[in-house]
Amino acid sequence: MSYIEHPPAHGGSRNWSSPALAGAERTGLLLVNLGTPEGTGYWAIRRYLSEFLSDRRVIEASPLWWQPLLQGVILSRRPFRTGAAYREIWNREKDESPLRTFTRAQAENLRALWPEERTGVVVDWAMRYGRPSVAERLQGLVDQGCGRVLLVPLYPQYSATTTATVNDAAFRTLMRMRRQPAIRTVPSFPDHPAYIRAMADRIRASLLTLDREPELLIGSFHGLPRRYVEAGDPYPGECERTMVALRRELGLGAAQFPMTFQSRFGREPWLEPYTDEYVGSLAARGIKRIAVVAPGFLSDCVETLEELGSELREEFLGTGGTHFHLLPCLNDSAGATMLLDSILREELAGWQARGR
Numbered sequence: 001m002s003y004i005e006h007p008p009a010h011g012g013s014r015n016w017s018s019p020a021l022a023g024a025e026r027t028g029l030l031l032v033n034l035g036t037p038e039g040t041g042y043w044a045i046r047r048y049l050s051e052f053l054s055d056r057r058v059i060e061a062s063p064l065w066w067q068p069l070l071q072g073v074i075l076s077r078r079p080f081r082t083g084a085a086y087r088e089i090w091n092r093e094k095d096e097s098p099l100r101t102f103t104r105a106q107a108e109n110l111r112a113l114w115p116e117e118r119t120g121v122v123v124d125w126a127m128r129y130g131r132p133s134v135a136e137r138l139q140g141l142v143d144q145g146c147g148r149v150l151l152v153p154l155y156p157q158y159s160a161t162t163t164a165t166v167n168d169a170a171f172r173t174l175m176r177m178r179r180q181p182a183i184r185t186v187p188s189f190p191d192h193p194a195y196i197r198a199m200a201d202r203i204r205a206s207l208l209t210l211d212r213e214p215e216l217l218i219g220s221f222h223g224l225p226r227r228y229v230e231a232g233d234p235y236p237g238e239c240e241r242t243m244v245a246l247r248r249e250l251g252l253g254a255a256q257f258p259m260t261f262q263s264r265f266g267r268e269p270w271l272e273p274y275t276d277e278y279v280g281s282l283a284a285r286g287i288k289r290i291a292v293v294a295p296g297f298l299s300d301c302v303e304t305l306e307e308l309g310s311e312l313r314e315e316f317l318g319t320g321g322t323h324f325h326l327l328p329c330l331n332d333s334a335g336a337t338m339l340l341d342s343i344l345r346e347e348l349a350g351w352q353a354r355g356r
């Protein structure tokens with residue numbers, strides 16, 4: 001293994017007490033979300049999907065058969081469909097995906113609350129797939145003199161396919177550093193009071209804007225192959241904890257606020273009930289007005305805006321539904337900032353308890 005040397009940030013290779021080293025008192029905070037293609041064209045989407053679907057945390061299959069299938073059949077077809085979905089929701093003003101816009105906004109809002117000059121905390125953000133990469137931004141924090149880095153995977157519910165792979169990317173970067181920062185990984189927060197409060201407030205406020213009250217509110221989470229859960233992934237239990245806490249906060253029962261799983265990919269069985277099948281059966285049961293919320297996503301993205309906001313809406317209205325509302329994720333709301341602020345306070349308190 002080669003240990004990469006990084007010159008001090010302000011030059012002078014023999015200056016052992018360079019600003020980069022003297023500033024190692026700073027603490028970095030790295031918010032990490034899933035990923036984003038650089039554009040909506042075939043090759044940009046193909047590069048993104050190739051990186052994403054080559055992650056062995058995401059696709060648990062032998063690369064001996066998976067890579068030929070991925071690079072051959074899947075990546076010659078899927079980018080057309082995925083590209084069309086991204087085109088529908090693309091942030092044209094900034095020429096980027098909404099996930100990137102919101103993740104950056106979350107970092108900027110938190111930075112405004114934690115100015116570096118007064119707090120010594122440097123806030124940044126990265127994407128697990130695509131750019132800015134975890135490696136690039138983690139190195140950036142070290143170069144700015146962060147001797148400690150707090151890593152925040154932006155997933156309220158733990159899954160090896162999301163949380164663990166963010167941690168993997170950070171630790172892989174550390175493997176190439178001679179002088180590593182101390183690192184602290186933030187655990188999932190499926191029923192953290194600040195998360196539940198922010199989500200419940202967001203849901204209540206969104207419901208108040210609707211012309212007619214929905215008969216049913218559905219909590220749709222990203223799905224996962226059942227095989228991963230059988231192998232020990234705790235994800236569905238964490239989704240359940242979120243739903244129990246949200247129902248309690250909103251005063252709703254499971255029949256009024258059921259949980260479903262979306263975004264199935266491939267042929268094997270995933271967590272059920274599937275959002276599309278469940279919603280497709282509602283109008284026949286006399287339920288014509290629904291609202292859908294996606295509590296597992298801190299930011300709106302292709303999976304909420306296109307899959308729920310377009311595809312699912314069409315399906316529901318096409319089967320006899322009359323009113324479909326997709327409620328927004330926390331995005332760049334004050335609730336999102338308060339949630340991240342709570343997490344930051346708790347984690348820093350734990351870290352500093354040793355008495356720096």
Ligand SMILES: C=CC1=C(C)c2cc3[nH]c(cc4nc(cc5[nH]c(cc1n2)c(C)c5CCC(=O)O)C(CCC(=O)O)=C4C)c(C)c3C=C
Pocket residue numbers: 034035036037058059078082097099155159161162222223224225235263265296297300301302303
């Ligand atoms: C086996 C495939 C997949 C697993 C497992 C998986 C788990 C998983 N994903 C998220 C969150 C997001 N996924 C997003 C997009 C997306 N996910 C998959 C496949 C798996 N996800 C694909 C192929 C895609 C790309 C879109 C498509 O082609 O349909 C996104 C959106 C990213 C964006 O830029 O908008 C998010 C967010 C979670 C939380 C999760 C496991 C719990």
Ligand SMILES: [Fe+2]
Pocket residue numbers: 222263
């Ligand atoms: Fe996904």
Ligand SMILES: [Fe+2]
Pocket residue numbers: 263302303307
């Ligand atoms: Fe999807």
